[in-house]
Amino acid sequence: MTAFTQSNAITSTMNNKKGLFEMPDGRKLTFTFFLVASLFLIWGFCNGMIDTMDKHFQEHLHLTLSQSAWVQFAHYMGYAIMALPAGLLTRQLGYRGGIIFGLMLVSIGGIWFVPATHIDEFWAFLVGVCLIAMGLAVLETVANPYTTVLGPKEYGPTRINLAQSFNGVGWIFGPIAGSAFFYAGGAEEAQKHIYIPYLGVGIFVLIIAAMFMFAPVPDVKVEDEYHTDDTATAAPTIQKEKNPALVLLMIFLNVAAVGLSIYLVCSTILPSVISEDSFNSVQKFLPWVVIVAVLATLPALNSMAKKVTAHSIWAHPHFSAATLAQFVYVAAQAGIFSFFINCMTVKNGFTMVPPIPQSWTSGWLGQKLFAAGSDGVFHISDPGAALLASAAFVCFLLGRVSGAALLKKISAHKMLGAYGFINAVVCLLIIGNLGWISVGGVFLSYFFMSIMFPTIFALGIHGLGSQAKKKAAAFIVMSITGGALMPKFMGHLGDVHNLCFAFWMPFVCFILIGIYGLCWSKLSQSEGVLGVKSSGGH
Secondary structure (H helix, E strand, C coil): CHHHHHHHHHHHHHHHCCCCCECCCCCECHHHHHHHHHHHHHHHHHHHHHHHHHHHHHHHHCCCHHHHCHHHHHHHHHHHHHHHHHHHHHHHHHHHHHHHHHHHHHHHHHHHHHHHHHHCCHHHHHHHHHHHHHHHHHHHHHHHHHHHHCCCHHHHHHHHHHHHHHHHHHHHHHHHHHHHHHCCCHHHHHHCCCHHHHHHHHHHHHHHHHHHHHCCCCCCCCCCCCCCCCCCCCCCCCCCCCCHHHHHHHHHHHHHHHHHHHHHHHHHHCHHHHCHHHHHHHHHHHHHHHHHHHHHCHHHHHHHHHHCCCCCHHHCHHHHHHHHHHHHHHHHHHHHHHCHHHHHCCECCECCCCCECHHHHCHHHHHHHEEECCCCCEEECHHHHHHHHHHHHHHHHHHHHHHHHHCCCCCHHHHHHHHHHHHHHHHHHHHCCCCHHHHHHHHHHHHHHCCHHHHHHHHHCCCCCHHHHHHHHHHHHHHHHHHHHHHHHHHHHHHHCCHHHHCHHHHHHHHHHHHHHHHHHHHHCCCCCCCCCCCCCC
16 A cells, blocks of 8 residues: 555656646647747758858958948848837737748748849848848747747746757758858859749748648746736835836946947948948947937936836846847857858958868868968868858757756856856957967857857746737847847958957957846846756756
8 A cells, every 4th residue: 555655656746747848737839849949940041041141242242341241230130120010910919920920021031032133233132131030030039938938937948948959950051051052153153043042941931831820839828927917007015126227227228229220220221331431431420429319318218217117028127138138149149150251261361270281182071171272372162161150050059959958957047157258268269369279269159159049038038927028029039130230340340450350349248148147146036047947857
């Protein structure tokens, strides 16, 4: 009888342990999770192709580094345009409707590349890039928070990092596809085939959209720890009083970030700014205009801060600081990703890669990676650098997978802080122009960047209610506009100095991310978030 009782107790304990995708009511959403994870693969693939396209236009249109960064700018401004409408659409249409709408936008953008190839003007391709990014903004606004609610809340960071691993796979194959079509037969010949991978994406996402029409995609309700979904005017008694000064600071910093993005939008409207001389002159005075404009809004911001109730997402500094952390993270990521190929190849007589010994150039791999320059010295070729970009994204994927495992044991904010400071040190190795050490540092930066986006996302929406999560997700996705800012300035530093020196920009970004990770516990008034409860032993 005792043995029977013990057996029942063990069985009961095992049954009480929720799986990674098991809801409190017993529903298992494994299929739904992996279907949503396929969306991460799509935008990883599209992002991976963007970086190889950047280098292609440098060759085809003879652009400088900062001029070619208009590709990145168009991409990330698509996020800025669509992020907030995406949040509104998600709240109105639900997760399923938001996903299907985003996929349709991506499909339209992909198919647009067919007429853009015939037009053969830089602006036409930028339109296609922006349209795809608008669709991806909707998908990210929906999919990122959705993965965190498809199971027990304590596994939220683990689920989003697992889903982001699919994103890493897409990043690997994106440069391979880009290399096959963007560098085939020289820049002029490749320009004729640039539409093929994007047309393929357009057709593929239509198939995925059809699957989502019939797949189980429940609109999951979650615990509202901060009472952000409450409609009452007064804050609940268990809610600690907000700090108006801190709310003011966070709103001010977010407005400043938006102001910088508006500056770049204004630059886009003025075509003459694309010329290097005009860019330099405008760059000198417009930032000051933005600063003055932001300072002029301080009285209004102060009034807003006083009216913000504890129900507002902006009253919770762990969220508002997450929007800033995501802004600088994507800025650093976009800068490093977009100029990876330039780092590996010779640009304006500079490369951080030492001369390649001739013995390395033999065999299939050597012929794929290396080519002799006009001086007879072997360096990494453009197609070879695109293949190495895929290898860098393997490091990125390994970081995601290993990071998801480590998050089961280490608090997410502590791990984010550690990775931020480690990557800052890696940037110093690159800045030092130490030959192969700097080259290895570029690959290491991919590894330590891997967990940052999903972890910042999960920490930013921690404890918010179902509706507040959708609203907060829209603002965090909107902060991806940092990726429009960094490549322009990083490219300008690379043009004026060299690409090693340009890594001072991501260095500053990673320091700020490290600070956010270390301060998150105080900002959220929470002990931390683990992928798995230590007592649970999933």
